Amino acid sequence: MSSIQQEFNTGKTQAQAQGKTEELVQSMKDTGNEGKERTAEAAQCASESAHQGKDQAAGFLQQTGEQMRNMAQETVATVKSTLGIGEKK
Template identity: 45%
Template sequence: MSSAQFNAGQSHGQAEAKTQQWIDSAKSTAESAHDKACDAAGKTQGQAQRSKEESAGFLQQTGEQMVHMAQGAIDGVKNTLGMGDKK
């Protein structure tokens, strides 16, 4: 085997090794990006669920206040007309 063929073979081997390093690096970068995206999605989903629960609690509380106010208004009208418990 001539020196030129040896050098060509060696260069080819080095190029293959370098290509494999680039592929491995790209895979690692892609996996890292995927993991970060999944983490972010999970956090966002959790925050959305907490916001939904907080909103539901607020609306429930507001609805109950409205019911009490309406009942108070009804009782006031009944008392004014002499139809209430307080005659």
Template identity: 45%
Template sequence: MSKNMSAGEAYGHAEAKAENAAGAAKDTVNKAQDKAADAASDASGQAQLKKEEASSVLQQTGEQVANMAQGAYDGVKNTLGVGESQQKK
């Protein structure tokens, strides 16, 4: 600043710098909010995918257990002579 600058001019320059700094800060905050929102969205999508994968694994496991139980049940029926193969004789 030169010595000839008036108080009004100095105030105007300071005010402009403050407005620029405030604008830059707002931009930084907005960018951070956008990144946080994107990260949250990605995390939510990944969580949903993992939930669906886990559900599928549990369903497959349940089906396998049911099939094994049915096979054991059929084996016991055949051993005791109440299965279809024993009834056809």
């Protein structure tokens, strides 16, 4: 093979290698961007889930508080009635 042919083949191989390298770099960038997007989506879902859980917990605590208040009022009414100091009808 002539030296010109060898130089041509070497140049061709280098160009192909550079093209593959650029493809790999772009692929890695794309993969990184996908990872960022998925992480952001997961964080958003976690935030929404936490907010929903917080709302449910607040509702449960409010309901429990109301039940406790009602039970206390019933207890007071029963004690008053038993002692004869309840409301007269």
